[in-house]
Amino acid sequence: xxxxxxxxxxxxxxxxxxxxxxxxxxxxxxxxxxxxxxxxxxxxxxxxxxxxxxxxxxxxxxxxxxxxxxxxxxxxxxxxxxxxxxxxxxxxxxxxxxxxxxxxxxxxxxxxxxxxxxxxxxxxxxxxxxxxx
Amino acid sequence: xxxxxxxxxxxxxxxxxxxxxxxxxxxxxxxxxxxxxxxxxxxxxxxxxxxxxxxxxxxxxxxxxxxxxxxxxxxxxxxxxxxxxxxxxxxxxxxxxxxxxxxxxxxxxxxxxxxxxxxxxxxxxxxxxxxxxxxxxxxxxxxxxxxxxxxxxxxxxxxxxxxxxxxxxxxxxxxxxxxxxxxxxxxxxxxxxxxxxxxxxxxxxxxxxxxxxxxxxxxxxxxxxxxxxxxxxxxxxxxxxxxxxxxxxxxxxxxxxxxxxxxxxxxxxxxxxxxxxxxxxxxxxxxxxxxxxxxxxxxxxxxxxxxxx
Numbered sequence: 141x142x143x144x145x146x147x148x149x150x151x152x153x154x155x156x157x158x159x160x161x162x163x164x165x166x167x168x169x170x171x172x173x174x175x176x177x178x179x180x181x182x183x184x185x186x187x188x189x190x191x192x193x194x195x196x197x198x199x200x201x202x203x204x205x206x207x208x209x210x211x212x213x214x215x216x217x218x219x220x221x222x223x224x225x226x227x228x229x230x231x232x233x234x235x236x237x238x239x240x241x242x243x244x245x246x247x248x249x250x251x252x253x254x255x256x257x258x259x260x261x262x263x264x265x266x267x268x269x270x271x272x273x
Numbered sequence: 274x275x276x277x278x279x280x281x282x283x284x285x286x287x288x289x290x291x292x293x294x295x296x297x298x299x300x301x302x303x304x305x306x307x308x309x310x311x312x313x314x315x316x317x318x319x320x321x322x323x324x325x326x327x328x329x330x331x332x333x334x335x336x337x338x339x340x341x342x343x344x345x346x347x348x349x350x351x352x353x354x355x356x357x358x359x360x361x362x363x364x365x366x367x368x369x370x371x372x373x374x375x376x377x378x379x380x381x382x383x384x385x386x387x388x389x390x391x392x393x394x395x396x397x398x399x400x401x402x403x404x405x406x407x408x409x410x411x412x413x414x415x416x417x418x419x420x421x422x423x424x425x426x427x428x429x430x431x432x433x434x435x436x437x438x439x440x441x442x443x444x445x446x447x448x449x450x451x452x453x454x455x456x457x458x459x460x461x462x463x464x465x466x467x468x469x470x471x472x473x474x475x476x477x478x479x480x481x482x483x484x485x486x487x488x489x490x491x492x493x494x495x496x497x498x499x500x501x502x503x504x505x506x507x508x509x510x511x512x513x514x515x516x517x518x519x520x521x522x523x524x525x526x527x528x529x530x531x532x533x534x535x536x537x538x539x540x541x542x543x544x545x546x547x548x549x550x551x552x553x554x555x556x557x558x559x560x561x562x563x564x565x566x567x568x569x570x571x572x573x574x575x576x577x578x579x580x581x582x
Contacts, residue, residue, distance in 0.1 A: 246534035
């Protein structure tokens with residue numbers, strides 16, 4: 141059975157919890173310090189978005205161990221308000237909370253694979269993967 | 274192993290106050306405790322197989338199970354919550370056993386006991402069924418409640434202590450030299466700490482008449498857009514009151530993530546280490562570090578005496 145742990149994001153401190161678990165998983169997979177930092181930062185961004193915009197959701201981890209490639213998959217899943225204008229949100233600097241921006245373009249750059257599905261009033265799902273080089 | 278079959282009429286007695294089980298039923302359970310315990314141990318061990326996160330050794334698990342079930346039976350015997358139960362739960366809390374172990378165990382126990390009693394009954398009718406359920410509930414429920422209260426009381430206490438400890442992890446502004454101060458940021462910056470940091474920063478900058486403030490983020494594990502946002506705001510506020518902010522302690526991996534995130538820290542100077550930041554601060558305040566002449570002379574004297582000797 142696949143072990144796919146998730147961290148529920150409900151309070152601000154859950155962001156730290158998700159980051160911790162992510163860092164541990166990243167270490168186990170064998171990522172170096174720079175990639176560990178990237179992964180931890182990406183998790184922090186995704187979790188914070190859930191906390192700020194959806195109120196609650198979860199961050200899930202999955203170790204990918206295939207024949208010729210190994211990596212860590214990080215998913216951010218929520219049933220929040222969804223993203224109305226995906227293009228806008230994927231632009232650097234766009235923010236609805238007075239911050240620096242939702243960080244999604246940043247997350248895309250931090251990770252190797254990034255896919256997002258969102259539906260207004262239904263929720264958002266973001267799947268990212270970092271491959272071990 | 275004797276197995277008693279239940280009689281009939283006596284089971285219809287209601288339970289009251291301190292008496293959980295009707296005398297006959299209680300006797301029955303106690304006399305068949307071996308079977309009940311065996312069934313319970315089997316079920317609990319079976320359930321455990323699907324529990325991946327368990328890091329407790331099988332031996333420890335089994336021995337704790339046996340102790341647990343004895344404690345449950347002693348509460349039946351003594352007809353109430355016992356000191357053994359309190360001691361047992363306190364020990365488990367201190368050892369870090371999850372509450373779910375206890376509540377799952379008790380729910381399993383409830384089921385196993387009811388299953389056993391009913392399987393041994395001569396007659397099956399709603400009245401009897403209800404009575405058995407009620408009686409076992411009155412036995413098991415107070416135990417569960419007591420355990421949950423113990424655990425949650427313990428958690429609440431710990432959380433409030435930790436909150437205090439966290440507040441004590443303040444963000445001090447350290448005046449190093451005239452006009453130069455350092456603010457070391459340690460750990461995760463959540464929204465509340467960010468506010469506190471901003472206040473301290475501005476207050477301290479004015480109080481110590483700082484021209485340069487060095488913000489050291491060596492101890493910040495992750496700089497995401499929120500943390501960067503707070504730092505930039507802090508630096509901007511410092512700039513508005515006429516001082517300069519220098520960001521130091523940016524680890525190489527953090528530098529990479531900041532670049533990846535597309536955060537622009539171009540507005541204020543950054544240096545990799547505190548030392549470099551400090552030298553820059555001295556520069557900005559018209560000073561620099563020089564080696565004192567006295568020390569040079571002492572070294573020269575030593576060198577020449579060595580040559581002579």
